[in-house]
């Protein structure tokens with residue numbers, strides 16, 4: 174984690190799922206703007222750094238829906254879990270790339286905190302979908318950030 178802030182006048186940066194800020198980055202080409210997130214950022218005087226791990230990895234928008242076939246984000250990172258598209262194609266490689274690039278942005282922008290969209294296969298913090306079932310677990314990017322010491326907050330925990 175990075176603590177090198179030169180001036181207290183600067184707003185602390187926080188990495189935020191782009192769709193929560195109103196950017197149309199979701200698989201269906203839509204946004205998921207959250208007023209609770211906007212209010213939180215203003216209240217805490219935070220500077221949002223928008224990221225979409227799936228777009229960073231080169232996925233198109235709109236794109237096929239994806240979900241876990243087995244495991245969760247931590248399992249995917251160690252090669253035991255699987256994220257697939259609705260047509261059954263393995264998405265592990267592209268999801269791991271999106272996670273790595275997001276980690277790079279977190280470091281480059283000196284973010285200590287992260288605020289992510291719940292239940293996404295990339296950004297989920299407490300829950301994600303395994304097939305049609307919503308289960309406990311984390312997304313692939315959340316898992317990588319967690320294992321590198323970043324605190325990831327769910328939009329639903331504000």
Ligand code: SF4
Pocket residue numbers: 190191192193198199200224225226227228290293295296
């Ligand atoms: S990957 Fe994350 S930021 Fe991108 S659309 Fe899905 S939830 Fe939003």
